[in-house]
Amino acid sequence: MTDAATSQVSLIGMDQDQLTEAVVAAGGKAFAGKQLAQWLYGKRVSDFAEMSNLGKELRSQLASRFSLLTSSVVAREESGEGTTKLGIRLVDGLIIESVLMRESDRLTACISTQAGCAMGCRFCASGQLGLKRHLTAGEILEQFFHLTAVVRQESPDGWLTNVVVMGMGEPLHNFDGLMGALTILNADWGFRFGARRVTVSSVGLPDRIRQLAEQGYQFNLAISLHATTDEQRTALIPTNVASGLKKILEAARYYFETTNREVTFEYTLVGAANDTEADAHRLAALLFEFPRANVNLIPMNPVEGSGLKEPTDQSVDQFAAILQDAGVNVHVRRKRGRRVQAACGQLRLRLEAK
Numbered sequence: 001m002t003d004a005a006t007s008q009v010s011l012i013g014m015d016q017d018q019l020t021e022a023v024v025a026a027g028g029k030a031f032a033g034k035q036l037a038q039w040l041y042g043k044r045v046s047d048f049a050e051m052s053n054l055g056k057e058l059r060s061q062l063a064s065r066f067s068l069l070t071s072s073v074v075a076r077e078e079s080g081e082g083t084t085k086l087g088i089r090l091v092d093g094l095i096i097e098s099v100l101m102r103e104s105d106r107l108t109a110c111i112s113t114q115a116g117c118a119m120g121c122r123f124c125a126s127g128q129l130g131l132k133r134h135l136t137a138g139e140i141l142e143q144f145f146h147l148t149a150v151v152r153q154e155s156p157d158g159w160l161t162n163v164v165v166m167g168m169g170e171p172l173h174n175f176d177g178l179m180g181a182l183t184i185l186n187a188d189w190g191f192r193f194g195a196r197r198v199t200v201s202s203v204g205l206p207d208r209i210r211q212l213a214e215q216g217y218q219f220n221l222a223i224s225l226h227a228t229t230d231e232q233r234t235a236l237i238p239t240n241v242a243s244g245l246k247k248i249l250e251a252a253r254y255y256f257e258t259t260n261r262e263v264t265f266e267y268t269l270v271g272a273a274n275d276t277e278a279d280a281h282r283l284a285a286l287l288f289e290f291p292r293a294n295v296n297l298i299p300m301n302p303v304e305g306s307g308l309k310e311p312t313d314q315s316v317d318q319f320a321a322i323l324q325d326a327g328v329n330v331h332v333r334r335k336r337g338r339r340v341q342a343a344c345g346q347l348r349l350r351l352e353a354k
């Protein structure tokens with residue numbers, strides 16, 4: 001990536017009409033817009049030279065007017081549990097994180113939608129530094145190029161199979177960037193990624209959950225609940241003052257009824273804060289009337305300086321058992337989940353400290 005390239009407009013993030021306009025502006029025929037979309041999104045090619053069915057002159061004109069990748073990988077960490085985390089530097093020097101999770105035949109991309117985050121969750125490294133800025137649709141999509149490159153180092157024909165939008169940032173806070181990226185991800189002329197293989201994970205912004213429900217897609221929705229009373233939740237997630245559990249659960253139900261997609265509730269267990277028997281019973285009661293409730297229990301990953309404790313294994317098991325007895329579908333995400341949740345900014349903190 002050259003300085004000249006970074007000052008240009010990137011083609012990644014453009015829809016098919018915009019790509020066609022770009023091709024015409026570069027002196028090509030309109031039909032080449034489809035070919036360009038196929039190279040970019042269908043094949044995830046990030047070098048004009050590889051776009052062999054575009055004429056040489058057109059490729060040269062495109063390269064002089066537009067850039068492709070504007071971000072670059074600056075760090076890579078392997079967890080040893082099938083997880084690879086990338087530190088990615090954006091065009092303005094900010095750093096975000098993306099994660100590849102390998103699980104049997106699934107290759108899941110966990111992507112970020114913001115640099116930093118405004119939500120301020122106390123158990124999260126990103127929440128400690130505040131929001132730097134929203135990512136553009138193109139910057140969200142560029143993470144797929146970087147993660148696909150990791151997959152293809154291992155298998156030249158490998159493809160990502162699933163997407164979870166739960167890296168740095170609150171996706172629904174960057175609604176335009178998120179929808180711009182998801183539209184291209186899902187489109188026939190784009191990545192052709194089925195909506196049911198995409199999960200949007202939100203801290204719970206009720207109006208935006210309803211807005212997402214009305215977009216006409218069948219994305220999976222995961223809501224980070226983390227508490228069973230508003231008082232407790234506001235202590236962990238300051239934005240809960242405005243949203244409140246009741247409105248979030250109503251919006252989640254609206255999402256289910258509008259899209260017919262199940263909603264998953266994420267619950268980070270924090271030692272002696274929200275992991276008691278009483279919490280488990282309250283959570284079961286809150287979800288009692290919710291159709292087909294799924295709960296992911298995530299034992300907290302310690303964040304330095306947060307003052308929060310990890311739960312004991314015993315409290316995790318007991319919590320899960322109470323929910324199961326109440327008929328809730330429970331999944332405990334132990335080590336992998338804890339590491340993946342660390343997609344929320346811990347690598348970035350280390351890189352920025354350097």
Ligand code: SF4
Nearest residue numbers: 117119121124127169
């Ligand atoms: S947990 Fe998610 S919503 Fe909360 S501060 Fe971290 S990135 Fe933001």
